[in-house]
Amino acid sequence: MRIMGLDFGSVTVGVAVSDPLGLTAQGIETVHYVQHKKNLLFDRLGELIHQYEVESLVVGLPRDLIGTESQRAEASRGFAKSMKKKFHLPVMLWDERLTTVAAERILIDADLSRKKRKKVIDKEAAVLILQSYLDKKGLEQKSDERA
Template sequence: MNNTFNQALAFDFGTRRIGVASGQSVTGTASPLTPLIAKDGIPNWDEISKLISEWQPDALVVGIPLNADGTISDMAHRARKFANRLHERYKTPCFLMDERLSTAEAKEIHFASGGSDNFREESVDGIAAQLILESWFNCDIRIPSHTRLEEVYDLKHT
């Protein structure tokens, strides 16, 4: 576990909602926060600024939704672009994290706690962001957001 970054915020990028979680490297745990509304992947940057101000993260982490076979999806490129915008706006180190199956696992956690299958009303995006951040805390590899996805992913086509 890398303890260089104590407090981090993670984002589960989506075109209509962006899941958010806050966590600490000391415990390696994270907690889901209220998801942000987005319009075609564009968030309300004022809301993100409030989160940054409140949580004062040392690092930002954005989940990269690869295809099941490890290839790069269009959404992965959009998530990376979002990560780079976070880095540019807030001058905070921003990292990428493979998030395959995080939404499926978030739904399982949601159902296990008695949640319904109405995900518009009961979003699992914050739980997905929590899983992304906890995975990042437990991973030794740090992939800066400016790294081209093809340099670390899409290995099936190299």
């Protein structure tokens, strides 16, 4: 069962998918879109959902450091709702606090230039969103097995 992680931004969407066992997240791509042509965004995401046989989606939900939802949260909620309606898949919203900051640090540590970081940061943030979801899900399953 593959899960797709999405980091929704105002002009790009970072995309990651899990391995078939749902243990690890891998970055796929960053999809660029224009607000008035979101149908092209949904077309590309639909292709990826089909290609990777995705069964559920995790969309990053922006929050500030104290946990309140940011201004971008409303847009992410709308995007998640559209994804659920369009693809008829379960969609979970997941706290994405500090994922972009963490992604930036990872890419700086990998010695990527600013130009190259800009191209892949959303994809890396999607990986971090999805991996944190998978880790939490894995811990819950282990806890259930012990009970």
